[in-house]
Amino acid sequence: MLLDTASLYFRAFYGVPDTVRSPDGAPVNAVRGLLDMIAKLVTTYEPTDLVACWDDDWRPQWRVDLIPTYKTHRVAEVVPGGSDVEVVPDPLEAQIPIIREALGLLDLTIVGRADHEADDVIGTLATRARMPVDIVTGDRDLFQLVDDARDVRVIYTARGMSNLDVVTEATVVKKYGVLPSQYADFATMRGDASDGLPGVAGIGEKTAATLLAAHGDLAGILAAAESGDGISASVRAKILAASDYLAVAPTVVAVVTDLDIDPPASRLRALNDVERTAAAEFAERWGLGTSMARAVDALAARA
Structure with a gap:
């Protein structure tokens, strides 16, 4: 324990x-x-x-x-x-x-x-x-x-x-x-006001879960956003706009x-x-x- x-x-x-x-x-x-x-x-x-x-x-x-x-x-x-x-x-x-x-x-x-x-x-x-x-x-x-x-x-x-x-x-x-193995990526995108993590603007829990179900992990989501494959234009824009945050946040969120x-x-x-x-x-x-x-x-x- x-x-x-x-x-x-x-x-x-x-x-x-x-x-x-x-x-x-x-x-x-x-x-x-x-x-x-x-x-x-x-x-x-x-x-x-x-x-x-x-x-x-x-x-x-x-x-x-x-x-x-x-x-x-x-x-x-x-x-x-x-x-x-x-x-x-x-x-x-x-x-x-x-x-x-x-x-x-x-x-x-x-x-x-x-x-x-x-x-x-x-x-x-x-x-x-x-x-x-x-x-x-x-x-x-x-x-x-x-x-x-x-x-x-x-x-x-x-x-x-x-x-x-x-x-x-x-x-x-x-x-x-999401699976527990996906939870850190999920939390990164969702953000957490109690920890001062802004998350990706416009991406809530449901969208984050949907993206992870489709692309597996944050790396897969970023690859899809960069290529434009399998991701809507609006969500792609939100992910790309948060690229600086997404480059560092996973290290902060991961235990x-x-x-x-x-x-x-x-x-x-x-x-x-x-x-x-x-x-x-x-x-x-x-x-x-x-x-x-x-x-x-x-x-x-x-x-």
Whole structure:
């Protein structure tokens, strides 16, 4: 099980009331929510291994160099010579170190890579895995990793933790009319305002799916646009007008699958008595109620 960790703790922050606080009044709603998510996910899907994938760089410069609008609307401030700072509510920002400590107390492995997003860590680990993989995320870009032959699927959280969707190849085909292997090209053409990707003007989901069905991939669509074969004049004009965007966008949209990552120690295990005590003391200090205990028990049940 590969967690898109930021996706989950943002969802927890907005899904659990901000009245959930520690004894000293600090907000802990994201911490409690994430621990409850982990307990539910482990209990429901019964993974043997789990990795919390991390955004070491939520807006990599190499992606911005290709498309300057990439995630621009989420930039809180630009640090000269450094990384852009993401818009994160202060009460959530304060909880991120607590989240990392909680994951450490559960002996869950956190993996991130410099200059890359959690998506890229997930893509690399999912591609190299020698076991079935569940990717837990609210980001539909990761649908490009779904692979029935390798038993890679997405547990999609967009409708909330009470309405999780298990995304397989059939799910992607039914909803979008494309195969997961075509999804990155589909997303490139459609665009995504939430990521600052403009897409091809005048090309929506239905047209993008139709083009991919006819020409296979973006390279085939571009070849048809250049030759004028098998493509209408109006669509051809739209594709050609977006040629500069289409030359760089696929690299931005495609999840990296070849990062230099050693196989992480990800096997779930039961905590020993000393570790359980430390987790309980941590939960008491931060006012986490039974959330930490539920996570501890869920992991022990899978060990």
